[in-house]
């Protein structure tokens with residue numbers, strides 16, 4: 480390697496690379512649910528910040544983490560404790576010295592987020608997050624906040640909308656991943672910064688393939704990316720949204736997201752299955768989504784999703800071949816020479 484090439488390599492290694500940002504997520508002011516549905520159809524599943532549409536904005540001020548800690552203080556919850564401040568979701572296994580779900584009262588969970596009056600569980604400086612807590616655990620408490628009109632209620636009637644509560648302290652990070660569902664993230668109190676990459680950037684984000692441990696997750700730290708290991712990330716570019724009280728983010732299926740809590744935050748999110756434009760399907764799993772691909776010529780599909788699904792299929796095929804080859808090698812009979 481020439482001297483310059485060596486120097487360049489060393490510089491690349493030491494430089495902190497933060498995600499390229501292409502611009503802001505589009506915003507709509509107080510769209511009706513019909514307008515929102517029209518946007519989704521017209522824009523084929525691009526993310527959107529919805530402002531001024533939350534029906535009881537005055538409640539946002541009241542619904543602080545401390546308020547919830549007092550209102551449901553005795554409730555036992557599974558808090559997510561992280562030694563490094565990152566909170567990856569989905570399928571593990573994760574090293575339980577770094578990431579662990581710990582049962583505690585809601586009061587303790589909020590106290591751990593706001594002060595240091597409890598001995599650490601994993602490590603000094605660890606962080607705590609009430610992460611993806613199913614709303615049904617809180618009885619009627621969350622009913623006081625009206626659900627956004629933009630969440631498709633015909634799914635609610637059949638129990639297909641999943642509603643979760645998230646309470647996090649400033650600095651908590653939900654690392655880069657994608658989900659197989661549509662999503663509205665309602666910011667109730669505090670501030671979150673969200674970076675989003677379209678599904679067509681799948682190959683640039685080094686996503687762990689479907690069916691593997693940590694699938695749907697990317698190993699890249701988007702604030703300090705290792706370009707030696709993940710060089711294609713330099714070509715990826717994100718959209719940015721900063722969500723304050725009362726804002727909602729429509730996060731379409733397949734869009735990659737990285738979320739940072741900037742001010743201690745209470746959020747509620749709603750997940751529901753992808754709907755075909757005609758509303759004829761209920762698709763929750765990747766393979767069903769792939770099946771949906773076969774119907775593309777009849778129904779039309781989000782272009783970016785198609786690109787992502789092709790990449791996923793390619794990867795599944797590569798893994799399948801590698802596994803079959805490994806199996807073949809291990810199942811070959813020992814040659815004794817007889």
Ligand SMILES: O=C(O)CCC(=O)C(=O)O
Nearest residue numbers: 645653658662664738748
């Ligand atoms: O708000 C967060 O920290 C994570 C939310 C998330 O990943 C989601 O709504 O899918």
